[in-house]
Amino acid sequence: MTAIPLGVPRRLVEFTLDGQEARVPEGSTILDACRAAGKDVPTLCEGDTLTPKNACRVCVVDVEGARTLAPACSRRAEPGMVVRTDTERARHSRKVVLELLASSVDLSTTPSVAQWIKEYEAKPDRFGPDAARVDEEPRVDNDLYVRDYGKCILCYKCVDACGDQWQNSFAISVSGRGFAARISVEHDGPLTDSACVYCGNCIEVCPTGALSFKSEFDMRAAGTWDEERQSETTTVCAYCGVGCNLTLHVQDNEIVKVTSPHDNPVTHGNLCIKGRFGYQHVQNRD
Amino acid sequence: MDLRFGDSKPTDEERAAVDALLGPPTSSWEGADRSDADLRWARGGREARDRRDQLLPALHALNDRVGWISEGALDYVCRRLTVPPAEAYGVATFYAMFSVRPRPATVLHVCTDLACTAGGASELCAAVEARLGPESGVQVERSPCLGLCERAPATLAIRAGESARLGVPPPGEFEDEAVRADSEGPGAAAPGDGTGKGRRGRTTLRATAVCAPATPDTAVRTATAPESAPTEPAPALAVPQTGAPDLTLLKRIGTVDPASLDDYRAHGGYTALRRAFELGPAAVIREVTDAGLVGRGGAAFPTGRKWQATAAQPDHPHYLVCNADESEPGTFKDRVLMEGDPYALVEAMTIAAYATGAHRGHLYLRGEYPRALARLTHAIEQARTRGLLGDDVLGQGYAFDIEIRRGAGAYICGEETALFNSIEGYRGEPRSKPPFPVEKGLFGRPTVENNVETLVNVLPILTMGAEAYAAIGTPTSTGPKLFCVSGTVARPGVYELPFGATLGELLTLAGVRDNLRAVLLGGAAGGFVRPDELDIPLTFEGTREAGTTLGSGVVMAFDDTVPLPRLLLRIAEFFRDESCGQCVPCRVGTVRQEEALHRIADRTGADAAGDITLLREVGRAMRDASICGLGQTAWNAVESAIDRLGAYE
Numbered sequence: 001m002t003a004i005p006l007g008v009p010r011r012l013v014e015f016t017l018d019g020q021e022a023r024v025p026e027g028s029t030i031l032d033a034c035r036a037a038g039k040d041v042p043t044l045c046e047g048d049t050l051t052p053k054n055a056c057r058v059c060v061v062d063v064e065g066a067r068t069l070a071p072a073c074s075r076r077a078e079p080g081m082v083v084r085t086d087t088e089r090a091r092h093s094r095k096v097v098l099e100l101l102a103s104s105v106d107l108s109t110t111p112s113v114a115q116w117i118k119e120y121e122a123k124p125d126r127f128g129p130d131a132a133r134v135d136e137e138p139r140v141d142n143d144l145y146v147r148d149y150g151k152c153i154l155c156y157k158c159v160d161a162c163g164d165q166w167q168n169s170f171a172i173s174v175s176g177r178g179f180a181a182r183i184s185v186e187h188d189g190p191l192t193d194s195a196c197v198y199c200g201n202c203i204e205v206c207p208t209g210a211l212s213f214k215s216e217f218d219m220r221a222a223g224t225w226d227e228e229r230q231s232e233t234t235t236v237c238a239y240c241g242v243g244c245n246l247t248l249h250v251q252d253n254e255i256v257k258v259t260s261p262h263d264n265p266v267t268h269g270n271l272c273i274k275g276r277f278g279y280q281h282v283q284n285r286d
Numbered sequence: 287m288d289l290r291f292g293d294s295k296p297t298d299e300e301r302a303a304v305d306a307l308l309g310p311p312t313s314s315w316e317g318a319d320r321s322d323a324d325l326r327w328a329r330g331g332r333e334a335r336d337r338r339d340q341l342l343p344a345l346h347a348l349n350d351r352v353g354w355i356s357e358g359a360l361d362y363v364c365r366r367l368t369v370p371p372a373e374a375y376g377v378a379t380f381y382a383m384f385s386v387r388p389r390p391a392t393v394l395h396v397c398t399d400l401a402c403t404a405g406g407a408s409e410l411c412a413a414v415e416a417r418l419g420p421e422s423g424v425q426v427e428r429s430p431c432l433g434l435c436e437r438a439p440a441t442l443a444i445r446a447g448e449s450a451r452l453g454v455p456p457p458g459e460f461e462d463e464a465v466r467a468d469s470e471g472p473g474a475a476a477p478g479d480g481t482g483k484g485r486r487g488r489t490t491l492r493a494t495a496v497c498a499p500a501t502p503d504t505a506v507r508t509a510t511a512p513e514s515a516p517t518e519p520a521p522a523l524a525v526p527q528t529g530a531p532d533l534t535l536l537k538r539i540g541t542v543d544p545a546s547l548d549d550y551r552a553h554g555g556y557t558a559l560r561r562a563f564e565l566g567p568a569a570v571i572r573e574v575t576d577a578g579l580v581g582r583g584g585a586a587f588p589t590g591r592k593w594q595a596t597a598a599q600p601d602h603p604h605y606l607v608c609n610a611d612e613s614e615p616g617t618f619k620d621r622v623l624m625e626g627d628p629y630a631l632v633e634a635m636t637i638a639a640y641a642t643g644a645h646r647g648h649l650y651l652r653g654e655y656p657r658a659l660a661r662l663t664h665a666i667e668q669a670r671t672r673g674l675l676g677d678d679v680l681g682q683g684y685a686f687d688i689e690i691r692r693g694a695g696a697y698i699c700g701e702e703t704a705l706f707n708s709i710e711g712y713r714g715e716p717r718s719k720p721p722f723p724v725e726k727g728l729f730g731r732p733t734v735e736n737n738v739e740t741l742v743n744v745l746p747i748l749t750m751g752a753e754a755y756a757a758i759g760t761p762t763s764t765g766p767k768l769f770c771v772s773g774t775v776a777r778p779g780v781y782e783l784p785f786g787a788t789l790g791e792l793l794t795l796a797g798v799r800d801n802l803r804a805v806l807l808g809g810a811a812g813g814f815v816r817p818d819e820l821d822i823p824l825t826f827e828g829t830r831e832a833g834t835t836l837g838s839g840v841v842m843a844f845d846d847t848v849p850l851p852r853l854l855l856r857i858a859e860f861f862r863d864e865s866c867g868q869c870v871p872c873r874v875g876t877v878r879q880e881e882a883l884h885r886i887a888d889r890t891g892a893d894a895a896g897d898i899t900l901l902r903e904v905g906r907a908m909r910d911a912s913i914c915g916l917g918q919t920a921w922n923a924v925e926s927a928i929d930r931l932g933a934y935e
Contacts, residue, residue: 055869057871069911096875096903096904097870100874100904101874103874131878169288175375177713177865181867194372195370195372
């Protein structure tokens with residue numbers, strides 16, 4: 001979450017990170033400390049605006065004395081802790097987790113993952129051609145967004161964003177269990193029959209593109225989606241007086257999607273249905 | 287919270303089932319008819335939201351009455367409890383015993399887990415399905431371990447229907463009847479009239495019946511008419527040592543009437559609680575600590591330290607949770623304790639709560655144990671009537687009461703934090719630790735959680751004193767220990783031995799047969815040992831030294847007629863089935879493990895080598911990176927079979 005510079009100064013926690021002395025404010029996670037020290041630890045389910053669920057386990061690190069590895073995104077730094085981010089054990093787990101994920105879902109629209117797969121020498125193919133995958137048709141049941149379970153890694157970010165962390169709509173949850181667990185609305189019905197208010201904040205936080213704008217989905221299907229050709233302009237939403245920031249993604253002089261800057265201290269990337277989806281009038285040039 | 291409910295309405299029967307649990311709704315906001323007063327007033331706020339923990343009982347109420355959970359029924363529950371429908375749907379689909387699709391009122395669970403597979407479960411299942419046919423109105427489901435391993439193969443029939451309220455059984459009743467009618471009502475253990483019609487004429491009564499060991503005949507009979515199922519054998523028959531003079535934990539089983547509080551007291555019951563009140567909470571914890579008691583659920587954490595840490599928490603209230611979600615394949619000791627000596631658990635929970643400053647105890651009991659549920663429900667009611675639970679326990683001014691929570695078919699809910707989520711009405715997914723339960727447990731409060739066997743050990747500690755108790759066993763593994771012996775042995779059952787006896791001694795007691803091929807120690811999450819390793823001492827340190835684990839006390843023997851690869855596949859299938867799906871190493875890793883084992887099911891040597899390497903790498907990541915013990919141990923048994931038994935050589 002974006003830091004708002006208020007409140008009393010926090011005490012510093014001193015611990016050892018990869019053999020170096022690290023000092024971080026009390027309450028910081030190991031990941032915070034890693035980032036402050038300029039270390040690159042891969043993360044998928046961690047998000048800057050939400051409390052991490054630590055479900056993906058790609059950010060695991062070695063904590064001396066612990067029986068298992070610890071998720072850097074959630075484990076808070078404790079005084080005297082000895083943490084190593086790059087042991088063979090941690091690298092092995094990250095590699096296998098990347099293989100497990102990439103062999104079961106489509107990570108083609110997940111940023112950074114291809115680079116990590118290369119870095120950790122992960123070989124998702126080695127589970128064979130018959131390895132179970134989440135191969136489901138994308139669910140298109142409304143004009144605003146698409147749910148593509150074939151890309152979902154169950155990071156729980158959309159659940160948290162829709163629930164008590166942001167939107168308080170509680171329209172999505174996880175149903176089933178094990179490999180059959182799926183992000184789902186009530187009774188696994190279409191989005192239009194659910195409690196969804198179409199704020200699109202779940203799309204905003206989705207790390208893999210499993211939730212996407214219908215506009216983006218259609219353009220990808222047509223082969224016309226090209227981020228290289230897109231420009232981003234951050235402006236202020238004109239609908240009401242709150243003053244949320246909008247980032248308009250424009251390709252070929254058409255708005256193709258709308259996001260919101262996560263470092264905005266008021267909205268943290270959240271928008272409502274109008275700000276997120278109500279841009280057609282801008283390009284109505286008749 | 288902005289809740290939106292769908293348009294589907296519950297049927298009268300569904301509404302009645304939920305209202306029987308929650309009481310009638312008071313306003314149209316939660317499902318009552320609209321009235322003038324409603325327009326200006328609605329129940330709400332914290333009072334409404336704080337009832338979320340009734341979600342699991344409400345789902346049970348529907349499942350018990352109707353057999354499945356419809357959209358309208360689920361929405362009605364959500365209105366009543368102010369729970370978002372999407373979350374309730376996530377909870378309802380989490381548990382194996384619930385269905386959100388229509389299904390017949392009767393479901394027959396046929397156990398296909400390790401002991402039952404070794405006992406011919408596949409053939410039983412096929413025969414039962416063939417005889418019942420599609421028109422029988424019975425749904426046959428292959429089930430994970432039903433905890434009846436000593437009587438393999440086992441089945442459990444559950445028929446939905448109206449609850450019977452047949453009255454309290456007469457005191458002193460000591461017949462060992464099957465639990466035939468509503469196991470939650472006060473007359474839970476009372477036999478019906480045998481017709482299944484009850485007093486309500488044409489109404490079908492809800493019934494649950496265990497049939498084990500099952501033949502195709504008895505299983506079909508149990509499925510089609512649970513109320514007239516063959517009588518379940520007495521719990522004492524699961525204790526081959528019954529009557530032996532040196533028993534501590536099992537001494538009352540078979541000699542005490544589990545339905546009689548007076549009989550329990552006549553057999554020394556409630557002396558430990560009296561001693562606890564004499565000592566005071568701090569001294570009770572000291573006794574437990576000095577006795578060296580460690581948790582018997584598998585983790586072997588020092589109980590005294592856990593109690594002390596909880597007692598010392600400034601945050602209140604403190605909670606006590608008894609983990610009776612015994613779902614580890616091969617484990618049935620807690621069931622036998624609860625069925626044969628239920629008051630012992632009630633007394634032990636009272637002591638634990640007193641020591642740790644808790645006034646409310648939750649007994650989380652797995653949903654597959656109808657007789658234990660009936661016995662404990664009865665025992666708790668009797669204790670309450672006699673002032674041994676309630677506002678003033680034993681006239682000491684100390685308030686404590688116990689609530690039973692029924693699980694609904696999820697092994698993961700035996701994990702301590704998943705159990706909290708389950709009680710609170712969330713999906714039974716484990717939480718990250720830290721914070722640990724002693725600090726933030728049930729409802730975010732300091733909580734002490736112990737399993738049944740651990741708690742029952744507190745009684746002898748207080749009656750014989752810490753020193754005498756610690757003299758049993760070895761210096762580091764103190765006290766008596768229960769072992770669940772099953773598989774290919776002559777006398778399967780629960781055995782009590784002091785720590786330090788060897789595996790061979792235990793198996794000799796149980797009558798191990800010739801041609802022993804392997805012994806599974808500690809259940810599906812434990813490991814296999816070879817027949818030439820029977821001198822392993824049954825202690826925590828001894829098994830650790832031998833590179834294996836005591837786990838929950840499972841000892842499953844397999845002779846050379848049991849196909850090892852098939853067992854390993856069953857173990858892999860179990861973990862794949864029971865993974866909650868929260869973290870990637872476990873959710874996908876258990877699937878990849880099962881796939882690899884399928885590929886090498888009938889291969890050895892070089893043909894299997896590649897997949898064994900794969901298994902090792904995935905297994906290592908699961909052990910290192912999974913959130914909870916399920917994923918961390920899912921590879922243990924298979925690894926030990928490869929390393930110690932040479933399973934695919």
